[in-house]
Amino acid sequence: MDAYKAIVGKRDVRRYLHTPIPAEVEHRILQAGRMAGSSKNDQPYRFVVLKDPERKMEFSGSGNFMTHVPSAPMVIAIVMPDTHLGFDAGRAAQNMMLAAWADGVASCPVVAHNAEYAKKVLGLPPGHHVALAIAFGYPQPEQARSNQKRLPLEEITYYERWGQRQLSGASATMSMANCEPPPGRMLASATCTTMRAGYSGPLKCSIHTSWNGRRSAMSWK
Numbered sequence: 001m002d003a004y005k006a007i008v009g010k011r012d013v014r015r016y017l018h019t020p021i022p023a024e025v026e027h028r029i030l031q032a033g034r035m036a037g038s039s040k041n042d043q044p045y046r047f048v049v050l051k052d053p054e055r056k057m058e059f060s061g062s063g064n065f066m067t068h069v070p071s072a073p074m075v076i077a078i079v080m081p082d083t084h085l086g087f088d089a090g091r092a093a094q095n096m097m098l099a100a101w102a103d104g105v106a107s108c109p110v111v112a113h114n115a116e117y118a119k120k121v122l123g124l125p126p127g128h129h130v131a132l133a134i135a136f137g138y139p140q141p142e143q144a145r146s147n148q149k150r151l152p153l154e155e156i157t158y159y160e161r162w163g164q165r166q167l168s169g170a171s172a173t174m175s176m177a178n179c180e181p182p183p184g185r186m187l188a189s190a191t192c193t194t195m196r197a198g199y200s201g202p203l204k205c206s207i208h209t210s211w212n213g214r215r216s217a218m219s220w221k
């Protein structure tokens with residue numbers, strides 16, 4: 001499956017077939033989690049795989065919105081040290097869900113609101129918590145795709161600074177053209193001054209070029 005299609009086509013599914021997830025698919029899901037990047041490559045995440053119906057039922061008591069968890073053939077709890085940010089867990093989680101989706105396996109992340117209970121159920125060592133868990137399973141055929149909309153891109157995206165929308169076509173092209181180094185030229189750095197929409201004065205734009213003349217970084221002051 002094309003990566004972009006997998007990303008934009010993935011919807012969280014809470015109704016699953018009883019079909020077990022084959023060992024090789026499970027392995028790919030876990031590998032995808034393992035390969036997630038982490039801060040300083042600390043790899044702080046640990047994965048607890050739950051398949052036993054009683055364990056899943058017990059674990060589902062740890063969240064406020066986990067009614068679908070017992071029916072999922074596989075649940076993976078992502079465990080983190082208390083000292084680490086959730087971002088690393090999020091990266092591992094999304095990797096796993098996308099790898100699963102590419103293999104036809106649906107999923108839904110869930111939060112263990114009752115952290116102490118979850119910790120006890122999974123027998124976690126001190127200083128660790130469940131960052132989140134993911135329910136996995138083949139989707140039921142009648143499972144309607146979520147129609148939960150996403151906010152329009154233009155509503156959630158700013159350029160260069162908070163609140164500033166995309167420059168209109170003409171001025172954007174003009175200011176970029178002003179700042180691009182001439183094609184094929186090797187430049188260590190170049191600066192130019194231009195006016196940008198939404199600002200009252202001229203701004204200095206620094207371009208740092210790589211050895212082959214491509215722009216490698218651009219900063220506005």
Ligand SMILES: Cc1cc2nc3c(=O)[nH]c(=O)nc-3n(C[C@H](O)[C@H](O)[C@H](O)COP(=O)(O)O)c2cc1C
Pocket residue numbers: 010011012013014063064065066108109110111132146147148149
């Ligand atoms: C951090 C996080 C926690 C979530 N916790 C739960 C949960 O506890 N129970 C649940 O049913 N869904 C949970 N979800 C799923 C969200 O409800 C879902 O991602 C959102 O509604 C978008 O759904 P869609 O991708 O199907 O449109 C969680 C999602 C995230 C990212």
